Amino acid sequence: MKQFKVDKSRCTQCGECIQDCVFGLLSMEQGYPALPADKESVCIECQHCMAVCKPGAISILGLDPADSMPLEGRFPNQHQMETLIKGRRSIRRYAPEPLASETIDELLKITAHAPTGVNARGVEFLVVEDPATMAAIRQETLEALQDLARRDAIPDNLCIMKDIVPLMEQGLDPIFRNAPHLLIASAAQGVPCREADVFIALSYFELLAASAGIGTTWCGLGKWAMVDLAPQLLKSVGVPEDHDVVYLMLFGTPDVKYYRTVQRDQDAKIRRLVK
Template structure:
């Protein structure tokens, strides 16, 4: 059964869909685009999304499921530049939980991130209950106590937790989103990084703060059984990442600078030049 359907009355044989197909599943035939190796289709949807005449359909990415893009770029570059710079790692949260609908929006946007060969493969566990996170904190602290030599900050977090009840694992965030992937999935961590980056940027538009739960990840990546049991992680899956989620307790008033951009230009004649000083002002 063909996965590609072409409306030959609409098709002008422009060849754009063939040129953009990343796996060369399509080639230009006498009557328009045709399948060469349908098993190679990775369901990226390029062929359907790019056609200027809505002449092509793909069973894996149906035209009926695609959304018309009215304007491109969607936002101007200055707005995007300042928006991306405004994202900060939040480590002080309000106690109120983020509503389930908003948490679901974050997980939903994460699935649209680019992934290796469009394999996707990431699923999510969303923790709504702060009590569950308190139990997870205790488990991670226990793991730290068993592995104090692994990282310089472990003794500090253990002491703060045991003596003052300070949660240095989740920073008292009310919610946590955990990414998981099948254990035999090759690009689980890489796809997770891209997906959670999308999630974090989108969270800003909802007034929601986030930060990577690095200490939790260290424990999870060691396959610490008490933690996996607490979170009911299926035996067929591995935790591939996690972000703390909640409403920021404070709001940043300024955009923070970073190290100067470091670029080397490599010209056609083989010479290389350091970044031109004129680029010092690109953000101003």
């Protein structure tokens, strides 16, 4: 049951919720919005009806609109967003101290608001929080790559990983960059748009983290190592067998400070369609 309810004392009968329903499920019944019982199964629980109702008259899924965050005057302006987007950097130097669990939980709870295809909300984050677990993952990854290198089992398209092994044997960490935390982002194989959903969620996480002074790195080398070359590592860390791991992200407190943006406006590739 979607528990669609209308507070008639607040409802202005404006019809905004009906106009904004993604699949046009709502209709007026006796002058007020309603969700017919035979259409409930089509509802994707996007909550647009509750969000678009200015007086807060609409409730769905048992949620109280009074508990939602008001938006009036709270969005960052374009210049603030420009600074955030241009100013974020891939961090490859991290302080060793881990973040507080509460901080990580807050970041991920906010990231859960990232859009997903048909509102499937199937993205799952496996979070590495403590240094001991990160150290174990580094060691297991090294051993797996050493084994592949000995058997000459690293394919040519990932030949860079052959050069990674001696660096790791010297005590360097070109894959995980000595980051205190790792996100392994996945979605169940039945989730539509799962690859796009994961990339969108990680992009939201990256910008949110940057706004909080937390650094991130898109961990492509880690993805090659743990997903493409040695997927047994995913099982050892607890990724569900029916999940596709799309990408990995490192994060933690930066041990470096940047003072200006780079200059890439000239790299914008824009074409305008004119008919």
